[in-house]
Amino acid sequence: MAYRNLDNKHKTVPITLKLSVIRFLRLLLAAGFVMFIGRTDLSSQETILLDASTNGQIRETCFANFYDSGGSSGSYGYNQDYSITFISPYAEGYIKAILKYIWINQKDTLFVFDSDGSTIAHYTYTLLTPDDISIKSSGRSLSFRFVSSDNIPWVGWKIRIACDLSNDEPCGAITLPVTKTCETSTFNNLNATRSAYPGDPGCFFSDGAHDVWFKIIAPDVPDFTAEISRISNYKKEGGIKDGAFAIYKGTCSSLSFMYCDDDYPVPRNENFPGPATFTRGTHYNAGDTIFIRFWGWGNEEGFFNICVYSDHCSGALAVDAGPDKSICSGGSAVIGGSSVSAVSFLWTPSSGLSDIRVEHPTASPSETMPYRLIGLDSDGCSDIDNLIVFVTKLRTDMTVSDPSICEGGIASIILSDSEKGVSYQLRDDSNDSPVGTPVVGTGKNIILLSSPVTTTTYNVLATNLSTLCSAELTDKAVVTVVPDPAIMTQPSGDLICSGETHTMSVTATGGIPSLTYQWEESDDNGVSDAWANAVGGTGSATATYTTPALTATRYYRVVISATGAGCGTIISNSVAVTVDRTAPTGTAPAGTTGINACYVDAVTLPAGTPAFDPVATAAGYSDNNGGAVTATLINTQVSGNNCGWIVTYTFKVSDECGNALTGQTIVHSGRDQTPPTGTAPSGTTGVN
Numbered sequence: 001m002a003y004r005n006l007d008n009k010h011k012t013v014p015i016t017l018k019l020s021v022i023r024f025l026r027l028l029l030a031a032g033f034v035m036f037i038g039r040t041d042l043s044s045q046e047t048i049l050l051d052a053s054t055n056g057q058i059r060e061t062c063f064a065n066f067y068d069s070g071g072s073s074g075s076y077g078y079n080q081d082y083s084i085t086f087i088s089p090y091a092e093g094y095i096k097a098i099l100k101y102i103w104i105n106q107k108d109t110l111f112v113f114d115s116d117g118s119t120i121a122h123y124t125y126t127l128l129t130p131d132d133i134s135i136k137s138s139g140r141s142l143s144f145r146f147v148s149s150d151n152i153p154w155v156g157w158k159i160r161i162a163c164d165l166s167n168d169e170p171c172g173a174i175t176l177p178v179t180k181t182c183e184t185s186t187f188n189n190l191n192a193t194r195s196a197y198p199g200d201p202g203c204f205f206s207d208g209a210h211d212v213w214f215k216i217i218a219p220d221v222p223d224f225t226a227e228i229s230r231i232s233n234y235k236k237e238g239g240i241k242d243g244a245f246a247i248y249k250g251t252c253s254s255l256s257f258m259y260c261d262d263d264y265p266v267p268r269n270e271n272f273p274g275p276a277t278f279t280r281g282t283h284y285n286a287g288d289t290i291f292i293r294f295w296g297w298g299n300e301e302g303f304f305n306i307c308v309y310s311d312h313c314s315g316a317l318a319v320d321a322g323p324d325k326s327i328c329s330g331g332s333a334v335i336g337g338s339s340v341s342a343v344s345f346l347w348t349p350s351s352g353l354s355d356i357r358v359e360h361p362t363a364s365p366s367e368t369m370p371y372r373l374i375g376l377d378s379d380g381c382s383d384i385d386n387l388i389v390f391v392t393k394l395r396t397d398m399t400v401s402d403p404s405i406c407e408g409g410i411a412s413i414i415l416s417d418s419e420k421g422v423s424y425q426l427r428d429d430s431n432d433s434p435v436g437t438p439v440v441g442t443g444k445n446i447i448l449l450s451s452p453v454t455t456t457t458y459n460v461l462a463t464n465l466s467t468l469c470s471a472e473l474t475d476k477a478v479v480t481v482v483p484d485p486a487i488m489t490q491p492s493g494d495l496i497c498s499g500e501t502h503t504m505s506v507t508a509t510g511g512i513p514s515l516t517y518q519w520e521e522s523d524d525n526g527v528s529d530a531w532a533n534a535v536g537g538t539g540s541a542t543a544t545y546t547t548p549a550l551t552a553t554r555y556y557r558v559v560i561s562a563t564g565a566g567c568g569t570i571i572s573n574s575v576a577v578t579v580d581r582t583a584p585t586g587t588a589p590a591g592t593t594g595i596n597a598c599y600v601d602a603v604t605l606p607a608g609t610p611a612f613d614p615v616a617t618a619a620g621y622s623d624n625n626g627g628a629v630t631a632t633l634i635n636t637q638v639s640g641n642n643c644g645w646i647v648t649y650t651f652k653v654s655d656e657c658g659n660a661l662t663g664q665t666i667v668h669s670g671r672d673q674t675p676p677t678g679t680a681p682s683g684t685t686g687v688n
Helices: 614-618
Strands: 046-049 057-060 063-067 081-087 094-113 119-128 133-136 141-147 156-164 174-176 185-188 212-217 223-229 243-251 254-261 276-279 289-296 303-309 325-328 344-348 369-376 382-392 404-406 411-415 422-428 433-440 446-450 456-464 470-472 477-482 486-489 494-497 503-505 507-509 515-522 544-546 554-562 569-571 575-580 629-641 644-655 660-671
Touching (some): 223 289, 411 477, 629 660
Parallel strands (some): 174 212
Antiparallel strands (some): 223 303, 243 254, 411 446, 422 456, 486 507, 629 644
8 A cells, every 4th residue: 555644734745655556456348448437446454543653644445444543452542643544546436434433532533534625524522333424525535633632542433444436337337357366356335326227136035225336348268257255354344244146248228137146055045146157159259248236135235355357368467557656736747667468558537648548658637646557468358557646736825924124124924824845935026036045834834034125025936845846826925125213303392390291292204013102211311310211291102292290300302113123223312301490580670769758657658659560670580581570579668757768669570480589679768858838927026
């Protein structure tokens, strides 16, 4: 049997190996060289365990008992993850799995996959003893994957593997070769139906239910014998216990009944029919077609052996189809080996072959194809050999990502769902020149690297490492190169009052996937107080930051970063947010002197004393940041007497931040300058 690798997607991946010769025991129709593919054609029964030695294999078989790693009497192991594929050697064939028992613990699972990789069934935490439940592939292969945990292993499973070639009707009969000795092959009638034509064969005990058909192209020899028998250990291995056959001659649509045999040697015994010998001139002429219709007694289904032989054949005929071939999709290969004593050839099927009647045709199939070479010697005795032409079809439907980088960065292009055994080469799509080194698939996502200086489109070339077949992926990667982060507008500081906040912003461009911001602060612009992340306020991680209420001057800056490949970090200019703590400066206006007024008392302004004018008073002062100032009267003091008095205005001058210049005064002064008024008394007159 041939062994081939199986990838983790449950798809067959061909590797070039020489098949051991598998005799399919076919024969052509005499005149038309037309091959009929039948239900099942097997070499010998196998016992196959799913363990480390068979993990990842493809097994060509039509008659096997398939067990877990414990075999027929043990249990599977802990923490296993094994896969295997069974493949039919026939282009028209299918694989059938007949479930005998399945005992699988929880957290352990047996998966069954169809030819296209889709899941047909999965069994977990299963204690199942089915009545020969069967699963049939839609194509030529059926795959299994078993995954166990660290739970206690259970018994596992027994599954019988068979082929289904649909030889239910006479026109689908399998053509049997005539060899020198009985070269037994095993077939089955599983799920066969009663033939619509030619009806009940009329045998003593049997009615032809679940019948299958074979045919023999009579060679030009005196006689030949057809023999049908039980398989060894038939009770245990699903063999038919009691069978019968009917013999016909003619064509598949016009059959002439010859005779039938229910039991041998005596009817009613549970035996197979005895060998049937056909004599030239009595039963056939060279080139006639003899049909054999076989069924199990009492609707029995299972496996059986059959062969056709004549000791008049020379035995020298040996047909050699040659080794398996592996080609790339769209490629071709010359097939055929070194046959001995063959005078004519027929390859089937004809699909993809340059000539079906030569020993070494050119095969150009579009998909993996089994071919059978049928050879005849000069007497019409026959031999058959086969090979498979594996067509490597690389998957090209994977997706590749479209990353962006900054100038000088390295782009990581993610290729999804890579295949094991396949390498992937990144290429510049403008000229297909390779970029970097190829990366071997892992069955998972892989990363391809590039460092373009401008935005660039890439394609990916996939190459099978075994066959060296290559194909370009459909999807292309576009690596976008963007500028490094750059500041377009710097933040600005301000002069604020104690307890106020300040909002500042920065405008930046470039970088990928987006810019991040972090505002920093320092007491002295980083001279002795190191820059640290700004504490308090709002928006310290955004482009706009509002400080907390400040009572002292602080310096601020913002660090702008981008996490994309190759993107740098930039720092803005530092700005000061200055807290104004300086009082206004200036000179109080001069007071008025020489006011002619009388002193009244300590609280009453003498008449004519100018009132305190805050506007005029403030005009003599200024704020250090150019803001408005306000003069506020604090106290008015009157002292002195009529001979001299003073009025003192004490005031403060404040800026908008409340910084005040105190102790400012304006002094007005005066005295009573008006002479007394009145009339002098009359003098005495006439004084002697």
